[in-house]
Amino acid sequence: xxxxxxxxxxxxxxxxxxxxxxxxxxxxxxxxxxxxxxxxxxxxxxxxxxxxxxxxxxxxxxxxxxxxxxxxxxxxxxxxxxxxxxxxxxxxxxxxxxxxxxxxxxxxxxxxxxxxxxxxxxxxxxxxxxxxxxxxxx
Numbered sequence: 001x002x003x004x005x006x007x008x009x010x011x012x013x014x015x016x017x018x019x020x021x022x023x024x025x026x027x028x029x030x031x032x033x034x035x036x037x038x039x040x041x042x043x044x045x046x047x048x049x050x051x052x053x054x055x056x057x058x059x060x061x062x063x064x065x066x067x068x069x070x071x072x073x074x075x076x077x078x079x080x081x082x083x084x085x086x087x088x089x090x091x092x093x094x095x096x097x098x099x100x101x102x103x104x105x106x107x108x109x110x111x112x113x114x115x116x117x118x119x120x121x122x123x124x125x126x127x128x129x130x131x132x133x134x135x136x137x138x
Contacts, residue, residue: 014068018061025054 003010026045033043044050079085087096097105 014065018065021057021061021064022054025057028053 005011024043024045026047028043028045028050029048030042030044030050033039034041036043043053046054076085086092087099091099095105097103
């Protein structure tokens with residue numbers, strides 16, 4: 001599906017959120033819920049004798065996933081058509097620090113050269129940084 005999730009949002013918000021919703025349908029012990037949303041009786045999960053709450057939670061989770069997936073897919077397809085989603089392969093190898101921000105994100109590591117240069121993939125070498133001796137006290 002070629003989904004790029006560099007920050008782990010699907011795992012953190014999607015999977016953990018789904019688990020939080022489904023866990024109510026498994027572990028609710030019947031101590032709350034009487035009269036909430038116009039429903040009589042308490043909420044009991046599958047492990048406490050009630051299976052209907054788990055079914056309701058499954059329906060909610062699948063509905064949420066379907067809507068979010070569909071809306072995200074439509075948005076990013078439209079964005080790709082209008083603006084484009086990818087950078088050039090050269091920029092991808094160099095890193096997005098300079099094209100996006102105008103400076104290297106870690107100049108102490110790269111110096112004036114780029115990541116590709118510092119990895120030895122280019123004939124250009126970064127100049128050596130001068131060593132500055134501390135002043136002696138008088």
